[in-house]
Amino acid sequence: MRVSRSGARDVVGYVLIALPIVLPIASVKANRLASGEAVWLWGLGWKGVLALLAVPAFMSLAALLASSSRKGANPYAILRPLWSLMPAAALVAVSSLTPAAGLAAGARYGLGAGFWLMSAGAVLLSGARRVPLSALLLLAASLALASLSGYARDVSLFMEFESRKAMFFAELSKHLKVALLSAAAAVLPGILLGYWCHASERAGRLVMGFVNLMQVLPTLSLFGLIMLPLTYVSRKIPLLADLGIRGIGFAPAFIALWLYCLLPITVNTMAGFDGVDQTVLFSARAVGMTERQSLMKVQLPLASPVIFSGIRTAVAQNLGNATIAGLVGGGGMGSLIFLGLAQAAPDLVLLGALPVITMALVADAALGQAERMIKVAVLHGDD
Amino acid sequence: MPYEGREKMIWVRRSAIAALFILFVFGFKYIEALYGLFVPQRPAIVERTAMYVLVWQHLVIALVPTLAALAVSATAGCLLHVYGSEETKSLAVSLGSIGETFPSVAIIALSVPVLGYGNLPCMLALFVYAVLPILRNTVTGLAEVPRGVTEAAKGMGMDKLQMLFKVELPLAWPVMAAGLRVALIINISAATLGATVGAGGLGIPIVAGIRTYDTLMVMKGTMPVLLMALFADSMFAGADGKRSRNG
């Protein structure tokens, strides 16, 4: 059937979606730390199976419609993002396992490999070439709705979340704070540094050498190496300690992340300015622009898509690296992960890791969209 | 002659790195003593594992996944080049780029429930991380072989497999090597993260140093890692013959 043009991607997606047939979709666990007993597709009962099949059935219908109507808008292409409703539907399906009397005390469901791979497949199918923002938003909204309506009540991941709600949101806000603030603080210095590297060859070589060194230095080491000097400085200057700048906590995480953000922004700014067509630069001078006017009216607009790409890399990278901040007392999702690892509680680890991955993906997708819009606005074309 | 001069420079560099490496790994007590002159009162930490053991563990954790990624990605890249369409290539590359977007810490943490504590989760994450640079560079490198050369080879009567091994791979090798270089260097430093899930390697002193606010301990783990990465980098500079990463 004429479904879309990205056949290979779709094939992978369909295979993944079909995996619950052979992989367990859930497991029943007696308590928080026990490993569970596998639950297979047929163990879900008819209500559960119906919930699972709802979305694929609907989308197949849309696909059939699309292949029969040759002209006009392709209804399947428009409805694609609806695939991302599958994970929520699966949650509802799993919840149908609960007997009327409820589960035994402490018992809960774990989500199996079948669930995760099927969700990955659903997300893949939700976009022809890349995962659209609308699909991600639908995914988030549907999952939130399912949880709030109580369908996820007995899923162990959700129970973990319930019991740690306060900590979760506190760490989440710390994570976002340190990641986004340090990225924001690195934008202007990064751009200035990048321009300097573009203007001066020596500076360019120097900074590139430094950049390469930073890439080689282990992330852990950077965090660790900032701690002692910072502690020393904050002890010597009481004012800093009063402001909350100490050797551990927010400050070293902020500084380390800020340094890591400088790299892509600087490199991209330099590349952006280097990439401006020489003839255009010549024209700018020839019509009588001053150096400053040429910079502001011509070079900066033309370099901005590349610069923004650097900012996007920095943000996505930061959201991931902020996880390590947990080691230096900076909080963030890393605290949940390391706590879960220490307690050997996989659900806690999941509770910490999933948001990090999601945030990184969403930020990358959203900023990627913004980057495309900038390209169109500046160059009136998308290539 | 400038070329010979550069060769010499590379060997000087490598020897310097190797010398520093030996100092840090086997003669750390001298560094400690030097440090002690400047910074008094350091809590003494009992060494549980000898440095050279940690170095060996680190090398295993870093190199094995990288080489595995090389095998898998290079093969995949070749297959894609010979049998794949533009579309499958871009799909493979975008799947591979998952390694770039997913934070490595998250991958390590998520694989613990499946693979348990220890070296394996770290090695899995490093594998995923190394796939993209190598795959992307293999695909690009093979695609950039000049058409004239491939046409001539076809005209001589080579079949697709022969062309791949005798013509395209040798020509694409520099680009692939660049990808391998990136993957290797990143993995050498990222292997330190394994210490958070009980893996061996030089991450152990770094994490221990962070936990006890001991900068020297952090340096003890960091310097050998840095030196190994720089050494690996200079290995590629030699093979490349022309450029180092910085120029």
Added chain:
Amino acid sequence: MAMISIENLHKSYGSQAALDGFSLEVEEGELMVLIGPSGCGKSTLLKCVNRMVASDSGSIALAGRPVTDYKEELLRRGIGYCIQEVGLFPHLDVYENIAVVPRLLRWPEGRIRERVDRLIAISGLSAGHLRKHPRQLSGGEAQRVGVLRALASDPPVLLMDEPFGAVDPLNRHTLQAEFLKMQKELKKTVVFVTHDVDEAILLADRIALMEKGRLVAVDAPQGLEARLDEAFIGDFLGSEYPLRLLGRYAVKELGLCGNGAEGGPEGDALRLEMEPGMTLKDLLSGLIRAEGDYVLVTTPEGRDIRLSFSDIKCLMKGARR
């Protein structure tokens, strides 16, 4: 007083002398074509006038004032400059590209709008082009925008460096004709660099011939014909120069009355319709093709005029007076 006075200009790049004592005077409203073999320094000369390149010694004056009197940027805002690669700003649409210099001069919006509309009207572009971006334009369209951009602030002087060189021959003729028409109306002082002799013959009020950084000859195109015996001039312009020169004289302007008898036996004559843009060269070509010794030209009024070779030579002499 000449609009542009260049005196004894020297410029060297290392040991290479690009300009070696170059002097020239360009009158106001004149289209001076600067021509010469590649490497003779013509582009360098243009760049010295608007100070994109700093000369080593010598002086350039615009309307009496040395160009060094002005600040670089201000000087350039008063000079229009077109280059072969055009160099339109890719992030601005056609309107904004044309409006660049007026904006730098802080013209009020209404005045800019008026000016752009007027320029579009006298060019080969339409108002529909205004919102397009450079990447959507063809080579010819882009170069037209380049010319308009140079004219936007109504500068007294226009410098053009092989502007039509990168355009295909068909479009080039159109662009040249359009530019000639514009110049008749605007009467700017233009220094036009090219290596194409036909282009020079078509456009120039005077031609300045350069070699190795020096001025070899400067005269109206027909004046240079007399000097074809001189070594360099003959070599560069070529022995067919008189023939090419014929392409400069339009038949319509010369009038055909009094030359050649009217009517005549058709038998071995070639019949030509008098078209706009027809030149003496076309008449000569017709004569070559004809079986006999003359061509029959049909005027728009319907008269037939018979022309032989001596008639054409007579017309030629008349054109030169």
